[in-house]
Amino acid sequence: MLNFKVDTDKCIKCGECAQDCLYGIIGMDDYPFIHEEKEEKCIGCQHCLAVCKTGALSILGKDPANSASIKGGLPAPNQMETLILSRRSIRRYKKEGVDPELIHHMLHVVDHAPTAVNQRQNRLTVIDNPESMDKLREQATAAALKVIREGNLPKGLERTADFLKGCEDGKDIIFRNAPHLLVASAPKDALAPMADCHIAMSYFELLANSHGLGTVWDGIAKAVLTMIAPELLELIGIPEDHTVVCVMAFGKPAVKYHRAVQHSDQDIHRAVI
Template sequence: MLQFTINEEACVRCGECVKDCPMGIIGMRDDVPFILPEKEEACLRCQHCLTVCPTAALSILGKNPADSLPLRGNMPTPDQMETLLRGRRSVRRYKQKNVDRDVLTRLMDITRSAPTGKNNLRLHFLLIDDMAVMDSIRSEVYEGILQRMAAEGLPEGMEFFGTLAKLWGRGMDIVFRGAPHLLWVTAPEDSPCPESDPYIALSYFELMAASFGLGTVWCGFAKWAFSSVLPHMKARLGVPENHTNGYVMMFGHPDVRYHRTVQRTEQTLHVVTL
């Protein structure tokens, strides 16, 4: 059941919910929106109808429009967004302290609102929220690399992990960059967009983390360690078997401060004309 309800006193009969429904499952009956019974199962549960209603007269899936954040007057300016986007850095130096639990909760709530193909909403978010746990996993991975080197050897193309493990023995954590926290996002292989959805979610996380003053780094080394060098870590950490390898992001309080944005215009821009 979609629990679709209309406050008829508040409804202004504008029809915006009908026009904006991606699946066309909303109609008008006696000038009041309603769900077309034969199309109810096609609902994506995207909540477009709830958000587009100008008078908060519409509820779906039991959601109270009053619990949504209002957009008018609360959106960042283009200049503020530009500063955030250009000022984001890949951080590889971290303070050895946990991120506040309330901040983590808010970050994950926002990240889990990221869009997925066809609103599939089946991403798996693996969070290491305590630096003591992260330290244990870190040591386990490096020890596992050394053990695999001594046994069957490292996979082809991954031999450089042997050097990384040796550097760990000298106090250098190249794989995880000394970060106190980790977020690994994966998607079911049978979802509509299993490759892109984890990247979209991590992009949400990265930018929101930056707004809290936290540092992040897209960590290919950690992804390769978990998926290629030590593939048993996928099950060990609780990633479902039928999920893609997704991507890993390290994060925490940065132990470095940047003072200005970068200046990048090198990448190709091709404008199509007729």
């Protein structure tokens, strides 16, 4: 079932694959092997493939030669720190869209974000076409203004209403004129839908920023799409059995920041046991 193969010409019998297997599915004899009685416990994490120094091991039909090499490809710590420190929420965007190939490449990379027990049930739904985004913008804005004018705003959105009233002046308060939108959702019965979606969206945000794109965690858009006009979720393809966890608008920024901000350190407590 796991299509587990070992190239005996490459295997150096180090046992790293067996030691790193979470559920102890892999054993060591002369060469690594799968315990048949434990085979069904495999979660498909591919740690065994990744930890094999010589690329001797294949599982689930994956050829180690097709995996990205880690050596020399990681950012230096100071580069990673600068990326995190300089990240800004972007609320001013250029009208032009982002190359769809780049968007989908980024989403392919983000698909490697960790999920609970490697279930990978979360879903990222993207609007990669600015014209489609404009249609959603128009419908969402109309729906928001309608409930405000009629006094039917859902309970708990009183503060959001103050922002949404700005739409009456023709401003796009909901999506900030961003040409693209990303919606993270997961099945309601998923093991850890909130964590899975937030991790994936955080990965996307940092990756998008590294490509010179701007992003904003769009809580107002989430409120409109889930509490005011949920029919729009079906329009953009969110499954009925999914919970929308977070929404992010993104695109090419129309603003440039030149330095990081300065935050006072939050309380960090050293555990003493």
